[in-house]
Amino acid sequence: MADFMMPLRNVFQWVSEFPTSIAIRESLFFSPYLTVAHVISMCLFAGLIVMMDLRLLGIGNMSTPFSELQKRLFPWQMLGMALSSVTGLTLAYSDPMRFYVNIFFWTKMLVMVLAGINAVAFHFITYNSVMTWDSRATTPFGAKLSGALGMVLWAIVIVSGRLIPYNWFQN
């Protein structure tokens, strides 16, 4: 790994020696059940994000005004995000060095940041004009772009997350 990664590597190494990190790592059932909980919370989060992105693309959930969808689904999406973050962070905490050397882990982290930027950009740019297209049969270009980017980026997050155990490119 490159030199600039060294401080990060040291943090991961340091965490991996915490007694609780070791305890989860060495427990037979804790990690499997964490991954189960991670997948369930992913369903809540990604499932409702997809429903919103389909609406942004103008191809799904068109009976509902976008602002309504946004307002009513947001708390559930946040619940899904909170649960998947807690379970995901605990998994990373339990075996930091396994993830540190994993290309799919870092791909997932990077693409999650991009997906977050997409969501924030949508909120501060396209969402400002929501009243002009809220109930229309078509959505503006900005909404379609955010919807398409959201779907593609979250799909990459899911795929790279699932590929973490394979780690074909280690060393």
Added chain:
Amino acid sequence: MLLPFFDWMNALPVSQAIGASIWIYPLVQAIHLVFLALFAGGIIIVDLRLLGFGLRSKSVAEVARDARPWMVTGFLGLVATGLPQLMQNASREYYSEFFWYKMYLIAFGLILMVTVRRKMTQGTESTPASKVVGLVSMAIWTGVTINARLIGLFT
């Protein structure tokens, strides 16, 4: 009883080819999860409405009608990416209790979907009965997902 069928699936050239490639199986698993998100979204948005949450300004029937094509697409995608996974590992998965729990729960989920839940999703408002159906539906599909993940971990 079904073991010969599972052995036959496992021995098919296409199953062997999937097993022999290092990347086909992982990629199929990953795409399975993407379809899971689509399917789960189409289920959850309707079950939340049945429970009296989510898109409350629209009728249950409208929410369900909008969600249906995506739920169906998600399900077909799950089957299309689930079958190859089963085929290349069929002789072992036959002995996995989690695989069979998953299959039974999928059967329950589908039966519920085309009977009671279908009736409930033609309604307007969330009722005590629709709340029960929404809760049972969510519980069944959650059970499917839990057992699915456990197949991979303990088979």
